[in-house]
Amino acid sequence: MSPDADAAPVLQGIEPSQYPRLTVPRRAGPDPRFLRNSWYVVMFSSELEAGQLMHRTILNEPIVFYRKEKGGIAAYTDRCPHRSVPLSMGKLCPGDRVQCIYHGLEFGPDGQCVNNPHGTGNIIDALHLRSFPVVEKHTLIWIWMGDKPADPDNIPDYSCLDDRPELHVTRPGYLNVKAHYTLVVDNLLDLSHINYTHAGILGNADAVKAEVDITQEGDVVTASRNSTDTETPGILKMMAPDLPRGSLWNSISWYAPSNLLLQFGMSADGESKESGTGYYAIHFLTPETERTTHYHYTASRYNVLTDDEANREMRDLIYKMRTFAFADQDVPIIEAQQIALDQASEEVEQALLNVDAGPNRYLRVLDKLLREEGS
Ligand code: FES
Ligand SMILES: [Fe+2]
Structure with missing residues (x-):
């Protein structure tokens, strides 16, 4: 292969004709662009234990994860809509609810606020949080960060993690x-x-x-x-x-x-x-x-x-x-x-x-x- 074969680079939306053929312009400082409609690994399945609240920041978004009582994983914004306290600091209650550690708002596994213990108990729209599709596949927990439909069939094939002896x-x-x-x-x-x-x-x-x-x-x-x-x-x-x-x-x-x-x-x-x-x-x-x-x-x-x-x-x-x-x-x-x-x-x-x-x-x-x- 010659030195410049396949070398025409595309970075940061700059056309190849705009820079010398044998160099690549690399952005000074971090690139803020993330692909959102895509599956990302959150953690290995073995890391998330039942009854545990776990925090991960993914694509700059704080997210709380926990296992639901009847299977599946809840994942939603880990920032209380009241005073921004991470919900992962709170308590996991029966019925897949998380109670905020600060003033006791409660959230269901879909990120919806289900209990406001204060005043009339009114639950306004601003108390609901964004939730994210999550699946377990190939011994991993995957999250979909975009708005398009999340299809687990689009997760790459890592079946080499599923089908062989543990010692391998x-x-x-x-x-x-x-x-x-x-x-x-x-x-x-x-x-x-x-x-x-x-x-x-x-x-x-x-x-x-x-x-x-x-x-x-x-x-x-x-x-x-x-x-x-x-x-x-x-x-x-x-x-x-x-x-x-x-x-x-x-x-x-x-x-x-x-x-x-x-x-x-x-x-x-x-x-x-x-x-x-x-x-x-x-x-x-x-x-x-x-x-x-x-x-x-x-x-x-x-x-x-x-x-x-x-x-x-x-x-x-x-x-x-x-x-x-x-x-x-x-x-x-x-x-x-x-x-x-x-x-x-x-x-x-x-x-x-x-x-x-x-x-x-x-x-x-x-x-x-x-x-x-x-x-
Ligand atoms: S910060 Fe969560 S209820 Fe106040
Ligand atoms: Fe290396």
Whole structure:
């Protein structure tokens, strides 16, 4: 692929003809635009216990979550319409009601005020709160933030979290990243950084020359980078102890606006990807604000070749190694990028390399979707 192939960037509504072909203007400061008609991960299902009120800020909106007595999850604005106290500080009462801790207004699971203990008890329209569609799927809680109908069938397929033994799926991980969510998506769709930032753990220098291949189906963008006769990265050596070298497979798909699925594995040279072993690396990015991001992650192994005893230990090790790679290697870089962009007084021209084809393609699709929504 030539350096400028697929490089025509689209950012912040600026036409490619308006800036030099081999640079990308990046907004100074955080981009305030969020795609609203979309499913976002709130948390793993296991994090929300019955009888508990939980707060999450999503797309700048404070939201309270709790499980309803007969199944399903309530989600509505976590700001009392009286004096703006978070309702998540209040009490969950029988009948799926939340009582505000300050003056006792009560709200039902649809955000409607159902009891005003003061004066005549009049309930005016201004006491009702906005609620949000929420579903549980693939061991996760998803929220729909837009006004269009919410169709759970549009949640990307993460069935690799549902259909395999517990020992093959690592425990849930969470980081709060102090950066705009697109900087984290850039990082994940850019498979080339693995060989530098995560050298030895997730990649090696001998894969640097491998081609990056970009495909797009509808709005789903996939970046692949495969190499043969490659040293097996550290984390895969545990899963494929008899394969010190071979074909390394990296293929990551982006589902708008910010959910990703990476297939990462090794096989013997000349053999298919499926004949080897590895894992699906799963990344969910949900904007909290313009400069903070909820980052949920886990991993699900495929074609497991090791026994249960080894898998028990490996389950924990995979979690720890990936958490180290993200928390100690990626996040400091991404947060420093955000600071550097914030320090710029005007748009920054970023030079393009051929490895940027993946990030550029998804940014183009995201820009199109934002425009369709009127952002
Ligand atoms: S602040 Fe909630 S009832 Fe007054
Ligand atoms: Fe990384």
